Amino acid sequence: xxxxxxxxxxxxxxxxxxxxxxxxxxxxxxxxxxxxxxxxxxxxxxxxxxxxxxxxxxxxxxxxxxxxxxxxxxxxxxxxxxxxxxxxxxxxxxxxxxxxxxxxxxxxxxxxxxxxxxxxxxxxxxxxxxxxxxxxxxxxxxxxxxxxxxxxxxxxxxxxxxxxxxxxxxxxxxxxxxxxxxxxxxxxxxxxxxxxxxxxxxxxxxxxxxxxxxxxxxx
Numbered sequence: 001x002x003x004x005x006x007x008x009x010x011x012x013x014x015x016x017x018x019x020x021x022x023x024x025x026x027x028x029x030x031x032x033x034x035x036x037x038x039x040x041x042x043x044x045x046x047x048x049x050x051x052x053x054x055x056x057x058x059x060x061x062x063x064x065x066x067x068x069x070x071x072x073x074x075x076x077x078x079x080x081x082x083x084x085x086x087x088x089x090x091x092x093x094x095x096x097x098x099x100x101x102x103x104x105x106x107x108x109x110x111x112x113x114x115x116x117x118x119x120x121x122x123x124x125x126x127x128x129x130x131x132x133x134x135x136x137x138x139x140x141x142x143x144x145x146x147x148x149x150x151x152x153x154x155x156x157x158x159x160x161x162x163x164x165x166x167x168x169x170x171x172x173x174x175x176x177x178x179x180x181x182x183x184x185x186x187x188x189x190x191x192x193x194x195x196x197x198x199x200x201x202x203x204x205x206x207x208x209x210x211x212x213x214x215x216x217x218x219x
Contacts (some may be wrong), residue, residue: 026073029054039173040149042067047173049152050161051081081151083162085114088122093133095123101139102190103127105210117151117195121162124152124193128165143168144189146179154197177201180209 002013010129029048037217040046044067046054055077061069129149130140142156147170153159155172160206169187171179176194183189192209195204 003047010035018184022073022076025076026056029076038069041070043149044070045149047154049092049154049156050150053079053081053149053151055079068216069168080092081120081154083121084118085122085125087165088119088126091119092123092131096127096138098136098138103141107197120193120195124168125163125165127191130169140165140167141190142188143191144183145170146176146183146192146194147172147175148174148176148179149195175201177205180205186210187207188208 002015002017004011004013005053029036029046030041030090034041037046043072044056046056046101048054050124056070057075057077058070058073060067061071089176095103097104111117127138128140128143130138141168143165145152145164145168147155150172152162153164153170153172157172160168162172167184169189171183172183176197177199180192180194183192197203
């Protein structure tokens with residue numbers, strides 16, 4: 001059956017999804033060009049207009065111990081994205097270093113579905129635009145967002161649909177380790193943001209970014 005989940009509530013709609021339904025919807029979310037989305041499909045999802053992510057399950061095609069495609073799609077999970085402007089206002093002052101108008105190295109950690117990405121979007125907006133807190137002012141900083149899954153910026157055909165601030169540049173649909181390196185070399189960011197750090201390459205380059213702060217170079 002078709003199932004809807006809103007917060008902790010769940011509703012089962014008595015309509016039995018058929019293979020034809022799934023194939024039709026899958027073609028639509030890929031804009032009738034599955035090849036264009038091949039890289040995302042191999043990772044198990046497609047990000048569509050609005051930053052909404054569609055999870056995909058099916059039969060994996062393996063080559064050299066890597067998933068290169070999914071065949072016989074058997075299920076789709078639509079995760080609806082949202083932007084809540086101002087949701088980071090209460091915690092943003094814990095992230096900034098007011099002494100030199102910079103930010104502290106920060107990790108956002110939480111269980112799936114607890115709003116980490118929603119919070120991150122608003123933190124980026126605040127850091128990029130700058131803001132006034134009490135009698136003090138935080139001047140906006142250049143921010144590079146490495147948006148591997150397209151969920152932060154909701155980039156669609158070159159246009160970010162989420163408001164990430166006036167000093168924010170986005171590298172979209174790119175592995176984080178590669179994107180962070182490109183941003184450092186080309187965009188002069190004061191802040192680099194990435195979502196869902198989960199691999200050795202990601203962690204290794206984050207360590208190298210710390211070396212830049214301490215020693216002034218990338219090893």
